[in-house]
Amino acid sequence: MNRNEIMDVLNFRHSCKVFDDKKKISDVDFEVILEAGRLSPSSMGIEPWKFLVIENQELKNELGAVCWGGKAQMPTCSHLVLYLSRVAKELRFDSNYIDYLVKDVKHLPEDVAPTYKGIMKSIEEVRFKEDNDLEAYASDQVHIALANMMNVAAILGIDSCPIGGIDRKAVEKILVDRGLLDTEEFNITVSAAFGYRVNNPGEKLRQGIDEIVTWIK
Amino acid sequence: MNRNEIMDVLNFRHSCKVFDDKKKISDVDFEVILEAGRLSPSSMGIEPWKFLVIENQELKNELGAVCWGGKAQMPTCSHLVLYLSRVAKELRFDSNYIDYLVKDVKHLPEDVAPTYKGIMKSIEEVRFKEDNDLEAYASDQVHIALANMMNVAAILGIDSCPIGGIDRKAVEKILVDRGLLDTEEFNITVSAAFGYRVNNPGEKLRQGIDEIVTWIK
Numbered sequence: 291m292n293r294n295e296i297m298d299v300l301n302f303r304h305s306c307k308v309f310d311d312k313k314k315i316s317d318v319d320f321e322v323i324l325e326a327g328r329l330s331p332s333s334m335g336i337e338p339w340k341f342l343v344i345e346n347q348e349l350k351n352e353l354g355a356v357c358w359g360g361k362a363q364m365p366t367c368s369h370l371v372l373y374l375s376r377v378a379k380e381l382r383f384d385s386n387y388i389d390y391l392v393k394d395v396k397h398l399p400e401d402v403a404p405t406y407k408g409i410m411k412s413i414e415e416v417r418f419k420e421d422n423d424l425e426a427y428a429s430d431q432v433h434i435a436l437a438n439m440m441n442v443a444a445i446l447g448i449d450s451c452p453i454g455g456i457d458r459k460a461v462e463k464i465l466v467d468r469g470l471l472d473t474e475e476f477n478i479t480v481s482a483a484f485g486y487r488v489n490n491p492g493e494k495l496r497q498g499i500d501e502i503v504t505w506i507k
Numbered sequence: 508m509n510r511n512e513i514m515d516v517l518n519f520r521h522s523c524k525v526f527d528d529k530k531k532i533s534d535v536d537f538e539v540i541l542e543a544g545r546l547s548p549s550s551m552g553i554e555p556w557k558f559l560v561i562e563n564q565e566l567k568n569e570l571g572a573v574c575w576g577g578k579a580q581m582p583t584c585s586h587l588v589l590y591l592s593r594v595a596k597e598l599r600f601d602s603n604y605i606d607y608l609v610k611d612v613k614h615l616p617e618d619v620a621p622t623y624k625g626i627m628k629s630i631e632e633v634r635f636k637e638d639n640d641l642e643a644y645a646s647d648q649v650h651i652a653l654a655n656m657m658n659v660a661a662i663l664g665i666d667s668c669p670i671g672g673i674d675r676k677a678v679e680k681i682l683v684d685r686g687l688l689d690t691e692e693f694n695i696t697v698s699a700a701f702g703y704r705v706n707n708p709g710e711k712l713r714q715g716i717d718e719i720v721t722w723i724k
Binding site for chain 1: 508510512513514517518520521522535536538539541542543544545546547548550551552554556557558559560561562563566608612613614630639640643644646647648650651652653654655657658659662663669671672685687697711712713714716719720721722723724
């Protein structure tokens with residue numbers, strides 16, 4: 291893909307407000323979108339995310355009804371993703387989750403694992419004494435996965451809309467009632483709708499490059 | 508770009524630890540990487556970011572010396588980006604920055620601008636009473652831009668490494684002393700090094716797709 295084609299993809303991606311509810315994303319395409327999330331980088335490799343992929347129409351409608359930012363997108367999209375993020379106690383250096391990451395995901399040798407955990411411990415002591423701060427850091431990582439998934443969707447000609455305007459308490463209740471969320475393990479962070487546009491977007495309005503970039507040569 | 512080519516890009520991207528300090532990214536390529544940041548979505552379109560693009564070797568060395576997470580990457584990379592994020596008071600609905608966004612960037616008609624600001628005000632009242640929370644939300648958006656820039660770099664065959672392990676106080680002092688940062692306006696959020704790898708990466712280790720995805724059909 292050359293520079294012009296990349297610019298086309300960047301301009302194709304916009305926050306799509308209404309999707310064509312008759313057009314479904316194919317499984318093979320959505321698997322690649324999910325791989326873009328799964329293979330995302332995260333600080334210290336903590337992968338604090340979980341993706342709830344909702345195709346169920348009833349649930350999409352129910353969520354759309356309680357999320358002011360997703361009223362039109364959630365019911366009409368093909369796939370709605372709710373991004374969960376691990377709660378603070380799951381991310382502490384001595385948690386079961388970190389132990390699982392170290393052993394079963396990273397396969398760190400037994401003499402290296404304590405070094406990794408030691409670094410995590412010292413970061414926690416300096417930056418993340420408060421649970422809130424640790425969870426904000428996890429949320430940062432989840433937004434990397436979110437961005438990568440929207441980016442890859444755009445390459446595949448698939449539209450998306452990130453949706454932060456969600457009533458977290460109401461969504462939490464809906465998910466807990468269906469057994470889809472354990473609040474001891476995960477927070478709801480953000481969501482995104484994926485599908486195919488009905489309308490063409492307006493002009494992309496952004497600050498100019500000189501407003502947001504300073505070069506130090 | 509088809510699905511296999513996308514998977515190749517996702518696997519090409521890794522957190523590159525040492526760059527070839529003789530290989531520079533071309534200006535035309537780096538401009539596209541910056542466009543990926545500039546055209547990123549952000550919640551409510553707040554674009555809270557600023558990118559300091561550092562090619563200056565002395566400054567890269569100086570920063571590498573105070574950032575444990577960037578010791579090898581910062582001095583060897585072609586372009587180091589420091590991601591700044593607007594402080595809370597810049598992002599309040601009644602700030603000069605939001606006024607500028609509404610008028611000069613989004614060109615909202617005079618009768619629509621108050622609606623936009625009203626929505627921001629109500630979000631602030633519900634979710635962002637504390638400056639910390641508003642700044643965490645801005646940081647989320649900056650990570651979207653970060654991810655998009657690394658993703659586009661990978662499409663262009665350019666390596667990158669996100670670097671969160673930075674001594675913010677020390678970096679702040681270095682930038683303030685050079686007149687590159689006004690702490691009344693911006694926080695330092697994260698950084699990323701861009702360039703070309705020296706070594707091939709190891710195997711990409713991640714949780715399996717079934718561990719991180721729940722489908723609701």
